[in-house]
Amino acid sequence: MNAAVRRLLLGTAAGLAVLLFLLPLLGLIVRTPWHDLWSQLGNEAVRQAMWLSLLSSTAALGLALLLGLPLAVWLAAGNSPLRTAARIVVMLPIVLPPVVAGVALLLAFGRNGICGVWLERWFGVSLPFTTAGCVVAAAYMGLPFFVLGVESGLRAFDRRWLDVAATLGAGPWRRFTTVTVPMILPSLRTGALLCWARALGEFCATQTFAGNLAGTTRTMPLACGIAMEVEPDLAIVLSMILASVSVVVLFLLRHPLQGRR
DSSP states (O other): OOOHHHHHHHHHHHHHHHHOOOOOOOHHHHHGGGGGGHHHTTTTHHHHHHHHHHHHHHHHHHIIIIIHHHHHHHHHHHOOOOHHHHHHHHHHHHHHHHHHHHHHHHHHHTTTTTTTHHHHHOOOOOOTTTTHHHHHHHHHHHHHHHHHHHHHHHHHTHHHHHHHHHHTTTOOOIIIIIIIIHHTTHHHHHHHHHHHHHHHHHOHHHHHHHOOOOTTOOHHHHHHHHHHHOHHHHHHHHHHHHHHHHHHHHHHHHHTTTTTO
16 A cells, blocks of 8 residues: 555545534534524523533632642652552543432432431531532532643652752742742643533533532533423524533633733
């Protein structure tokens, strides 16, 4: 087989692969009711779903920063069996079927769950079928992407910079905030964007754990699923919004805004 034939076969296969991803997007763009877009966006149910999605995904990102950053620092500090086991547990939601994740959350934090029963008994807190439950589900599915991104950045970080800072008198906290964080900022940005986007698009785990209650737990993906059965045009509009957000996230990952003038 000569080089020209190999290039032709390779180009054909690559073109077919691109079409596999491109055609659904073209179908979404072509079928979007652009003339009715603003009226659909003015729908009260749509506004509620958008607000809940933004709230849950942003709160999930906040949890990722609060819990995921220390976890990533600890994981990047070594390769002990304990860290390896913890890393497997943390990464599990990435490969776990989302509906299984929802069932697992329900069995852990539900009213009869191994932890939920005590939350309700001691603090009067019940997570299932609440907005807080949406946040927990979104964080559970999105946090691994943040941890993975930050840990990768920390492992690639040249720790000799910390040694230099230490010789200049900087303490551990100052070294972390003024040396480590600025040096791993691209990894932090990548992890945060992926976490937020994954949390924004969460469907199965949220529906299984938090339900599908309008104004309380019905995020945009859940609203899209409901609309697909009763109002397809609205489902297409919601899908277009989510797809547009995904494109923006990918653009920011590929072309970060910081450093531009």
